[in-house]
């Protein structure tokens with residue numbers, strides 16, 4: 270289509286999730302006509318995210334130090350642990366302001382069709398955390414879709430024999446959807462109305 274650098278940029282942008290060929294082209298030409306200082310800031314932000322951001326050694330949320338902000342906060346109870354699929358789910362739940370416990374980020378959900386089994390998720394690490402005996406309630410906040418439900422069922426079976434109360438977010442979340450797309454009020458209510466599994 271185009272030659273050289275502009276086509277390289279369009280190709281790279283087109284590999285990003287949710288960016289189709291038309292959007293890639295539009296963004297590339299926006300970059301081309303943008304103020305050089307703005308483009309430098311964007312390039313720096315891209316580089317810094319790879320240099321600075323890592324995963325929390327406790328919960329696997331994104332962090333800029335050994336531990337994430339939630340794990341470093343001594344005011345949050347360690348007795349309630351909320352299991353989510355991705356760091357973006359932590360952000361969605363934090364927005365509700367309903368939760369004062371800690372998180373565990375699995376890094377995905379069980380999905381046999383895509384070859385993702387329990388061993389590919391941070392389930393061993395979760396069981397290790399639960400083994401210390403501090404956690405009294407485990408909230409399963411995986412996505413309300415097939416993979417999320419399968420993961421929640423699997424975790425409930427593993428964890429209930431440990432004598433820990435296991436709860437799942439209440440219905441009302443859009444079925445088949447993604448936790449991050451639920452609005453704060455719906456997600457907040459789903460938290461309040463969580464039920465034992």
Ligand SMILES: [Zn+2]
Nearest residue numbers: 325328337340
């Ligand atoms: Zn953490």
